[in-house]
Amino acid sequence: xxxxxxxxxxxxxxxxxxxxxxxxxxxxxxxxxxxxxxxxxxxxxxxxxxxxxxxxxxxxxxxxxxxxxxxxxxxxxxxxxxxxxxxxxxxxxxxxxxxxxxxxxxxxxxxxxxxxxxxxxxxxxxxxxxxxxxxxxxxxxxxxxxxxxxxxxxxxxxxxxxxxxxxxxxxxxxxxxxxxxxxxxxxxxxxxxxxxxxxxxxxxxxxxxxxxxxxxxxxxxxxxxxxxxxxxxxxxxxxxxx
Ligand SMILES: [Fe+2]
Numbered sequence: 314x315x316x317x318x319x320x321x322x323x324x325x326x327x328x329x330x331x332x333x334x335x336x337x338x339x340x341x342x343x344x345x346x347x348x349x350x351x352x353x354x355x356x357x358x359x360x361x362x363x364x365x366x367x368x369x370x371x372x373x374x375x376x377x378x379x380x381x382x383x384x385x386x387x388x389x390x391x392x393x394x395x396x397x398x399x400x401x402x403x404x405x406x407x408x409x410x411x412x413x414x415x416x417x418x419x420x421x422x423x424x425x426x427x428x429x430x431x432x433x434x435x436x437x438x439x440x441x442x443x444x445x446x447x448x449x450x451x452x453x454x455x456x457x458x459x460x461x462x463x464x465x466x467x468x469x470x471x472x473x474x475x476x477x478x479x480x481x482x483x484x485x486x487x488x489x490x491x492x493x494x495x496x497x498x499x500x501x502x503x504x505x506x507x508x509x510x511x512x513x514x515x516x517x518x519x520x521x522x523x524x525x526x527x528x529x530x531x532x533x534x535x536x537x538x539x540x541x542x543x544x545x546x547x548x549x550x551x552x553x554x555x
Contacts, residue, residue: 319542319545319546319548319549320355320356320549321352321353321354321355321356321525321526321529321545322354322355322356322357322358322510322511322548322549322552323349323354323356323357323358323487323511323512323513323515323523323525324358324360324421324428324456324484324510324511324512324548324552325358325360325403325428325458325459325484325486325512325513325514326345326349326357326358326359326360326512326513326514326515326523327359327360327361327362327403327514327515327516328342328345328346328357328359328384328398328515329342329359329361329377329380329381329384330342330380330383330384331380331383332361332362332376332377332380333361333362334362334516335361335515335516335517336384336516336517337517339383339384339386339387340387341517341518342383342384342387343384343387343388343391343393344518345515345517345518345522345523346384346388346393346397346398347393348515348518348522348523349397349513349515349523349525350393350395350397352523352525352526353526353529354397354525354526355395355397356397356399357397357398357399358399358400358401358421358428358512359377359381359398359399359400359401360401360402360403360421360428360458361373361377361380361402361403362402362403362405362430363402363403363404363405363419364405364407365405365407365409365410365413366407366409369413369414369415370413370414370415370416370418370419371414371415373402373419374415374418377400377402381398381400384398385398399421399422399423400421400422401419401420401421401422401426401428402419402427402428403428403429403430403458404416404419404427404428404429404430405429405430406429406430406431406432406440406443406444407443408439408443410443410447411443411446411447411450416447416451417447417451417453420453421456421552423553424552424553425452425453425454425553426453426454426455426456426482426552427447427448427453427454427455427456428456428458428484429444429455429456429457429458430458430459431457431458431463433462433463433466434466435466435467435468435471436463436467436471436474436475441474441475441478444478445478445479448478448479448480454480454481454482455478455480455481455482456481456482456483456484456510457475457481457482457483457484458484458512458514459484459485459486459512459514460475460483460484460485460502461485461486461489461495461498461499462486464494464495464498476507480508481508482508482509482510482551483502483507483508483509483510484510484511484512485498485499485502485509485510485511485512485528486511486512486513486514486528487511487512487513487524487525487526487527487528487529488513488524488527488528489528490527490528490531490532491527496531499528499532500535503532503536503540503544508547508551509544509547509548510548510551510552511525511528511529511548512525513525532544
């Protein structure tokens with residue numbers, strides 16, 4: 314189990330109410346927050362989907378602010394003293410995204426990291442170009458959402474292209490440890506020294522509930538103590554939360 318000196322961070326969640334296909338209301342959002350707090354998570358990135366073809370960045374940020382105030386008010390009402398939520402977005406890669414006004418404001422707040430979601434198909438050259446154009450222009454670091462999921466659609470050459478993106482961070486779903494193929498991929502990323510962080514990508518309290526700790530527990534068992542603590546420290550360092 315993690316040493317107390319390292320903070321557990323869920324880097325990918327859909328806890329904000331009525332933003333996307335995640336929490337339908339503040340009550341469910343708070344249940345998700347409580348479930349993560351009970352698992353020892355102390356920092357929760359709220360990353361609702363952003364689709365550039367559906368709304369402008371400023372429209373999205375206005376909706377997100379409203380959703381944040383709602384969940385914070387429900388947390389206060391329930392007497393939850395902790396304030397673990399860090400605002401962000403899961404930014405869908407689209408051809409025109411690089412021209413979106415204020416795209417840099419979609420970063421995880423307080424960091425230079427932007428969470429991108431790739432289309433669920435073989436990696437295309439233009440997708441990598443969009444990512445690189447955005448990160449070079451705004452001096453950001455890209456985090457690729459649930460990279461384990463692409464095992465089913467990518468060839469090895471697609472992953473090789475992703476590994477070449479400067480400063481790229483790989484968010485792996487914590488619950489991927491349930492399946493041999495995905496947990497082997499996670500271990501391979503770690504052993505190769507890729508920048509890996511875990512996220513639950515929770516959407517609700519049912520089929521896609523917050524399941525963060527199982528990933529941490531699995532790694533705690535598989536890695537020796539030093540490597541495990543190094544991984545936890547790396548997650549904080551990568552995210553500038555040391
Ligand atoms: Fe997501």
